[in-house]
Every structure is written in structure tokens, then in C-alpha cells.
Amino acid sequence: MDRTLPLFALPVIGDTPAHTRALHLITALCRVRRTDRVVPVASAHISGVSYWNLGPAGLEYLDELAATGRVRVPSTLNPCAFMPSAPPPWVTEDDARLQARVLAAYEAMGVTMSCTCAPYLTQPAPLFGTHLAWAESSAVTVANSLLGARTEREGGPGALAAALCGFTPYTGLHLDANRRPRVGVRVTARLDEPVRMGLLGAWYGRVLGNAVPQFLFDGPCEPTRTGWQALCAAIITYGGPALFHVVERTPEAAAFPTLPAQVTVSDADLDDEAARLTDLQPGEGVDLVFSGCPHPVAGTQACFFHRDVPVAEVAGNAPWTLLAAPADAGTSVHADAGTSVQAGRILTLPGGCPAVSPLPPEVKTIVTDSAKAAFYLRSRGYRVGLAPTQRCVELGSTGRWPHAT
Numbered sequence: 001m002d003r004t005l006p007l008f009a010l011p012v013i014g015d016t017p018a019h020t021r022a023l024h025l026i027t028a029l030c031r032v033r034r035t036d037r038v039v040p041v042a043s044a045h046i047s048g049v050s051y052w053n054l055g056p057a058g059l060e061y062l063d064e065l066a067a068t069g070r071v072r073v074p075s076t077l078n079p080c081a082f083m084p085s086a087p088p089p090w091v092t093e094d095d096a097r098l099q100a101r102v103l104a105a106y107e108a109m110g111v112t113m114s115c116t117c118a119p120y121l122t123q124p125a126p127l128f129g130t131h132l133a134w135a136e137s138s139a140v141t142v143a144n145s146l147l148g149a150r151t152e153r154e155g156g157p158g159a160l161a162a163a164l165c166g167f168t169p170y171t172g173l174h175l176d177a178n179r180r181p182r183v184g185v186r187v188t189a190r191l192d193e194p195v196r197m198g199l200l201g202a203w204y205g206r207v208l209g210n211a212v213p214q215f216l217f218d219g220p221c222e223p224t225r226t227g228w229q230a231l232c233a234a235i236i237t238y239g240g241p242a243l244f245h246v247v248e249r250t251p252e253a254a255a256f257p258t259l260p261a262q263v264t265v266s267d268a269d270l271d272d273e274a275a276r277l278t279d280l281q282p283g284e285g286v287d288l289v290f291s292g293c294p295h296p297v298a299g300t301q302a303c304f305f306h307r308d309v310p311v312a313e314v315a316g317n318a319p320w321t322l323l324a325a326p327a328d329a330g331t332s333v334h335a336d337a338g339t340s341v342q343a344g345r346i347l348t349l350p351g352g353c354p355a356v357s358p359l360p361p362e363v364k365t366i367v368t369d370s371a372k373a374a375f376y377l378r379s380r381g382y383r384v385g386l387a388p389t390q391r392c393v394e395l396g397s398t399g400r401w402p403h404a405t
Ligand code: F3S
Pocket: 079, 117, 138, 233, 292, 293, 294, 295, 324, 352, 353, 354, 355, 372, 373, 376
């Protein structure tokens, strides 16, 4: 059943000033994207939550919308800089007050205060074939590739406008024709750690760009949820599309014939990619270790700790260890034995993201297990090392980048 609507059927004036502004933005986006139809959405996921990115103009815009705007579909929120209720020690009271104002504006509009880049883990996951208006590139790629839902990579204002109107431009990955795989990619590389799934995404985006791939995993692999998240986050961050298919693994793969492999990705390709994404030199000091990009479910930060590495040791030499997690994760860190740890210099950043958050001023070097985080932290001028999660744990202990990766 065709549920799309022609643009001319939309009202010019909305029920409220905020609704009118949202309608105008959706109309403008339709023009830019060259479509004259909109499609109703089942949910919206909104980015643009860190006061640190929004600035005074962004906050003013949100306050104006919040005065009269209420969302018309279930809507969730991307990470902010930090939850004002759990500020990290290096931020000021002013920082916390401004971040609280941003959250209050979204809350007044009826947006769920999820503050996570993995809304598919904290809310009911979108159904196959449903149309969405999601911002946050990693979540968009999960929705399209792993869940079979349909969304463009919206910006924050476009997702918020869709939340206020209930529909979004009918274009791009909403259409069958744009979901076809275009490049057959045989992957013989081992994909047995999340970081290597991220490296595959980074390699694909850098080398093959925006064409929708159909991967055939032909090497040792049993991707975990964290691994799939890593691939989704990295491929779009490094210039790839917001959709991929994996033969016999992703929900829409069976709808298309298996393409002949046009390119093969080997272990050596991923090792080269890891070297490209690493700035640190052997023996260089590590100021901060970061895991949790994209956000895991609450409690699975445990994967950061290994039985063989006592937490006290993890907290030993790297000045900071930082774990990002959804807003409801709390500030406790759960070791894999189920022990709740709240000590040392290990911090969770519930509801936050280091890419959009102030970090301690003394931090210059960061080790992470996330290819996406590596991209954004490098773009902020940090020197970064990319390593598997267990290696990150060890680096938290030694405080030095190793001689061999
Ligand atoms: Fe999430 Fe921030 Fe990573 S929004 S995907 S933790 S860069």
C-alpha cells in the first residue's frame, strides 16, 4: 500500500508556529532532494544534543521550537556531551547548566531522553520495511542494513522536523531502487573482533565510497552485536553508504542475487587500514582509553574488563579510562564478575559521547577500539591509537602504546 503523500497535500500553515517551521523545512528538504512526495515515519531519532556543538544559536532555535512544538511520532535523542546529573570532573557548572537547557527543550517537545546513539537497543527496534527519520549515522546504518527498516541519513534539524510533522522526504534509501547492492565484495579477512569489523567499514568507505556493497564473509568470523555496530558506524563515517548487505546474514540480502566478487578484502588490507588510523608511535604515552562507540547496552561495558586484568590495574597508568553508554546506564562500571566498580580513574559517560564532549585539557593521546571514534577524535586534533578491546584494557594498565599491534 502506497502511504506516501504529494507535497501539495501538505498544509502551508501548521497547527502551531513550531509545526509551521517544521513543515517549511520538510518542504525545503524535498526540493533539495528532488522529490515531490513525503512518507510517514514510524519514529525519529534526533541528533544535535551537545550544547558544545549547538552553541547559543542552536539553543535559541530549540527554545523557540519547544515553546509550541510537540513531536507526533515516537522520538529518541542522540548522546549529549554529558548528563548534567553526572558531569565529569573537568566540566564547569556553566557547561552543565547549558547542557541541561538543551535537554529540557527536547523534553518539552516530548522527545524520549534516551541520549544514546543505539536507540535500537534501548527502545523497541524498528520493524522490517518501516520508514524512519533517523539522524546519527551509525544508527541509520544499523536500521537500514541489520533491521531492514528505511531511513536516509538525516541531519538533526531534518529529524526534528520529521518528528514534529510525522513524515520525511520520500527519497534515497526509502526507495526500492536505491537499496540494490552495486558492488560484490568477498572478505577473506578474519572478522573475529569488533575492531576488525570497524576496519572493514573504514576500508570500504575509503576505497569504494558510496556504492551499496554486498559482502560475502568468507574468512573466520562470527560477528557479535558489537562487531556489527562497529561495521555500521565505520562504513558511513569513512565515506561509505548507509546500507550494506551481507550474503545469508542481513535481512534484505535474499532479495538480491549474489554478485560476482569485484574486489577481495584480505587480512593484509585490514592491517594496513589499522596502521592508517593510528598516529601513536611505539612507547608513546596514552592519556585516555575510550570504549563504548557506538553505545553498548547498559551493563555490557563489562566487555572492557578482562578477568586477568584487575580493575585497579586497568586504572593504573593511563590517566583516564572513559566508557560511553546510554543515559540509563548509570555511572557504575560493571566488571564481568558482576562487581560494581566506582573508583579510580575509570569513568562512564552515561548519555554522552567523547566526540561531542569536552575532554580533560591534559589529554593529547587516546586509544580506542572504535574506528568511528578514531575518526572524530583525530578530527579534533588528538593523536589516536586503534586497538582491539582487550589491547585497550592492557594499554589502560601499561599507559604506553605497544611496540607491535
Ligand atoms: Fe555514538 Fe559518539 Fe560513537 S554518538 S557512535 S559514541 S562517536
